[in-house]
Amino acid sequence: MAESDSKEAKKPMTDEERLALSQKLDRELDEFINSLEKKRYTEGWPEDKWEEEMDKHPFFMKTNPDGGEMSPLAEGLAKLKYDPEENTPVELAGNYKEDGNFNFKHKNYRLAIMGYTEGIKQRCNDAELNASLYNNRAASHWHLKNYRSALFDSEKALTFNPNHAKARLRAAKSALEVAKYDTCIEHCQKLLETSKDNEVQELLQTAKKKKLLQERDQRKRERGKQRAEEQKDSLIKTIIERGIKISKCEDEDDIDLSKLEPTLPGAQDSIVYVENGQLRWPVLILYPEYQITDFLKACPEEVSLTAQLEQVFPAPWDEDNKYRCASVNIYYEGYDKMPHIINPSKKLADLLTERYFELKAGTPAFFVVVRGSDIERKFLESYI
Incomplete structure (x- = not known):
């Protein structure tokens, strides 16, 4: 009897057997994977610190982060990349x-x-x-x-x-x-x-x-600067024509705006100016009795000091109503360092050209005291 006849012929797998075998293999693979120990991967660089970790990597670091001796690998890589001899x-x-x-x-x-x-x-x-x-x-x-x-x-x-x-x-x-x-x-x-x-x-x-807008703005600035220079020249010329003495000015050529700027805090923008040919002055009124002041802006030179004081009196701090135009005397301190009484009905322009008057810090200043009072007496005695 032949050998082939002694062995049973192998039958081919049916589709059902093939599908069953495939499902069995899938189940065994799933069981194997699930039997493995589950752990989180910790060997990578954290997302929020990858740059910091990269700087520590021997291939990318340029210096030892601890400031000490670099590892041979890091030193070799740094030399390979950055050493001018290499x-x-x-x-x-x-x-x-x-x-x-x-x-x-x-x-x-x-x-x-x-x-x-x-x-x-x-x-x-x-x-x-x-x-x-x-x-x-x-x-x-x-x-x-x-x-x-x-x-x-x-x-x-x-x-x-x-x-x-x-x-x-x-x-x-x-x-x-x-x-x-x-x-x-x-x-x-x-x-x-x-x-x-x-x-x-x-x-x-x-x-x-x-560029066109820039050139236009530049022309405006130049015109504004030119007008400012013209106004400055007109102001100084007018003051010289009035014959007003200015403190710390040797002569007419020594007059400039810096010597006409008020020095009181917040009053720097109240400098004297010319309007329709008339000087308009900042004026300081001092009350020695109460150690307080009034600052009047843009007083016309053609108006009397009385007219200016009428806008101030009665003062809110004058509880006894002592300060009235008819009951006060007004003084200025002259360049001779003495007090000089004035006639307040005079125009401001005339007061500024009196013999001993000297303009200080661009601001005419006047002292107001109650006529015949002890305050007036003490005020006058302070100059003796």
Whole structure:
């Protein structure tokens, strides 16, 4: 009997048997996985500290974080990448550029600037690399809104590569931000020589409009300055014509606005001025009895001092109603350091030109006391 006849022929699996076997294998695999010990993976870098962990990695660290001796691996990697004895200036500049690019990509713009700066310091002879370093540093400054630095670096990049379109566009944008409109226009026009980019055309039109506004504002400032000078000259000329003596002025040429500015706190904006050919003065009224003052702004020189006091009296602090125009005497301290009584019905202009009157700090000052009172007597005795 033949051997093949002694063995039972192997029957092929049916579809039902094949499906049952597949399900059995799936169950056994699930049981195996579920039997494994479950633990959380802790070997990776935490998401919120990946940069800090990266700085500790031997491949990326530049110095030992503890300030001590670096591990042989870290020291070898640092030397491989940053040691000038192991790298050419071009290689070093390229390595620092990579550092800058890494930090720029992750929006660490200040660190990126440090990386690009170190690359620039290598002073390598690769013009394109230098242009890239300056352009990238300009981009970092731009994101930090350091527009003047961005403009400087962009234009520096163009000295190495005048055809660097990104650097020129950033130079134009930075110039616009710092109101250097002529510079912006120049860069835009240069860009439009090789491209009709809509962004550049819009930037050019914006710069031209802002330049016109800048020139208009400058003309306004110049006209305002000119008017101020004319008003100053008119004021000084009027005071000289009135014959008013000014303290600490040797002669007419020594008169300037600084000697006419009130020194009282908050009164600096009340300086004498000319209106319709008439001087309008700040006037200080002092009451020795109460050690208080009244400050009157813009008193016309053609009005009497009595008319000014009538606006002040009765005073809220004068409970006994002693201070009235008819019951007070008014004095000024002359350049002879003595008190001089005045006639308050006189115009202010006439009082300012009396023999002993001297204008101090641009503010006529008068002392008001009750006529015949002990206060008046003590006031006069204080000058003896």
